[in-house]
Amino acid sequence: MSAIALKLVEALPVAEVAEAETFASVTATPTQAPAPVAAAPAHPAAAAHAESGKGSGGTGDTRWRDRMRAIIPPLFGIALLIGLWSLVAAKNASIPGPLVTWDAAVKLFADPFYSNGPNDQGIGWNILSSLKRVGIGFGFAALVGIPLGFLIGRFEFMSRMLDPIISLLRPVSPLAWLPIGLLVFQKADPAATWTIFICSIWPMILNTAQGVQRVPQDYLNVARVLGLPESKVVSKILFPAVLPYMLTGIRLSIGTAWLVIVAAEMLTGGVGIGFWVWDEWNNLKVEHIIVAIFVIGIVGLLLEHLLLWLAKRFTYESR
Numbered sequence: 030m031s032a033i034a035l036k037l038v039e040a041l042p043v044a045e046v047a048e049a050e051t052f053a054s055v056t057a058t059p060t061q062a063p064a065p066v067a068a069a070p071a072h073p074a075a076a077a078h079a080e081s082g083k084g085s086g087g088t089g090d091t092r093w094r095d096r097m098r099a100i101i102p103p104l105f106g107i108a109l110l111i112g113l114w115s116l117v118a119a120k121n122a123s124i125p126g127p128l129v130t131w132d133a134a135v136k137l138f139a140d141p142f143y144s145n146g147p148n149d150q151g152i153g154w155n156i157l158s159s160l161k162r163v164g165i166g167f168g169f170a171a172l173v174g175i176p177l178g179f180l181i182g183r184f185e186f187m188s189r190m191l192d193p194i195i196s197l198l199r200p201v202s203p204l205a206w207l208p209i210g211l212l213v214f215q216k217a218d219p220a221a222t223w224t225i226f227i228c229s230i231w232p233m234i235l236n237t238a239q240g241v242q243r244v245p246q247d248y249l250n251v252a253r254v255l256g257l258p259e260s261k262v263v264s265k266i267l268f269p270a271v272l273p274y275m276l277t278g279i280r281l282s283i284g285t286a287w288l289v290i291v292a293a294e295m296l297t298g299g300v301g302i303g304f305w306v307w308d309e310w311n312n313l314k315v316e317h318i319i320v321a322i323f324v325i326g327i328v329g330l331l332l333e334h335l336l337l338w339l340a341k342r343f344t345y346e347s348r
Contacts, residue, residue, distance in 0.1 A: 182241025
């Protein structure tokens with residue numbers, strides 16, 4: 030900075046120091062060439078449009094291809110099923126084709142909740158009755174099976190004591206337990222619920238016990254060193270680690286329960302989708318039976334996907 034500029038800075042008040050320094054810098058380098066001026070940027074909207082046009086084309090094509098890969102194979106599978114169904118219906122007049130079944134489904138679901146007495150109710154009431162029995166039996170199975178699985182996985186003595194009983198009873202068909210339920214409860218409805226309880230409890234016990242046994246021993250050693258009580262070990266260590274196994278057992282149980290309830294209701298009667306199928310067979314309405322088959326499959330699929338979603342939500346490894 031030149032001597033003249035320094036004197037000017039000393040003489041100026043504080044508010045004008047910045048302006049004086051700017052003047053001094055200009056006077057110190059009078060011959061310095063000005064910095065090259067950068068080219069004016071394009072309009073922001075035009076730049077954004079150009080950028081989106083450059084990248085969105087490839088991204089949009091990729092997304093479209095992914096959607097087509099996800100949609101087209103199932104559509105081909107459904108078309109194949111309908112084609113085979115139509116071919117069989119054309120060869121056998123006793124089997125209704127897709128169009129006849131569709132018309133019957135439209136009429137059924139036009140009023141699914143009508144009620145003309147205990148033995149003549151809409152398909153909606155029958156589905157809800159079956160879901161109610163499944164829910165009650167499944168709930169009791171969870172209340173008994175999950176704690177029992179924790180005990181079997183946590184304590185070797187309990188595992189050795191109950192292993193022969195579980196190995197003996199688990200292969201028994203759930204319908205073999207239905208007469209026992211009728212004998213004990215003297216009513217068809219609790220007997221069907223009892224059957225759901227029996228078929229649902231085994232996957233919960235086995236998957237929960239396996240999850241407890243797979244908890245790393247280091248976790249339990251740390252808990253023992255810290256002197257944690259058993260309640261804290263279960264709530265803070267075992268439960269978070271075992272939760273994915275528990276949900277897998279629950280998913281397997283709900284699928285088995287929904288399969289068994291249809292057969293149990295065919296034998297016990299009353300209101301339910303299984304009894305409704307048998308009643309429609311007695312009335313020789315085969316198209317209604319086919320509608321019920323699709324309804325049973327869709328409900329089971331929805332239940333399974335709901336539990337898969339819950340399993341993903343509560344799996345810690347996926348977070």
